[in-house]
Amino acid sequence: MMGVDDRLFGDDYHWSVLGAGRHQMGMLTMAAQMGGHVRVGLEDSLYLGKGQLAESNADQVRKIRRILDELSLEVASPDAARAMLGLKGATSVAF
Numbered sequence: 799m800m801g802v803d804d805r806l807f808g809d810d811y812h813w814s815v816l817g818a819g820r821h822q823m824g825m826l827t828m829a830a831q832m833g834g835h836v837r838v839g840l841e842d843s844l845y846l847g848k849g850q851l852a853e854s855n856a857d858q859v860r861k862i863r864r865i866l867d868e869l870s871l872e873v874a875s876p877d878a879a880r881a882m883l884g885l886k887g888a889t890s891v892a893f
Contacts, residue, residue: 812835812882812883813834813835814829814834814835814836814837815829815834815835815836816836816837816838816839816842817842817843818842818843819842819843820843820845820848822838822842822843822845822858823847823861823862823865826838826862826865827862827865827866827869830866830869830871831869831871836862836866838855838858838859838861838862839855839858840852840854840855840858843858846858846861
């Protein structure tokens with residue numbers, strides 16, 4: 799069945815979700831199960847769970863990675879993500 803996005807963009811697009819606030823991990827988990835990409839960061843949510851502050855972005859990355867691994871969902875490496883999105887990488891920019 800073809801979705802609205804497929805009719806508008808064809809099959810050559812990527813979509814992603816970020817979740818702000820306390821529902822971050824739940825939103826990201828659902829998006830990943832639907833085939834979307836996810837991102838985390840302290841700019842979106844300060845928490846790992848109810849009443850538990852994240853100490854770093856890495857805390858949030860480890861948590862969503864664990865959740866996605868438990869669901870047997872594939873997680874792209876940084877190099878694979880750059881290639882998928884056509885990004886240059888840190889060694890190819892002038893800052």
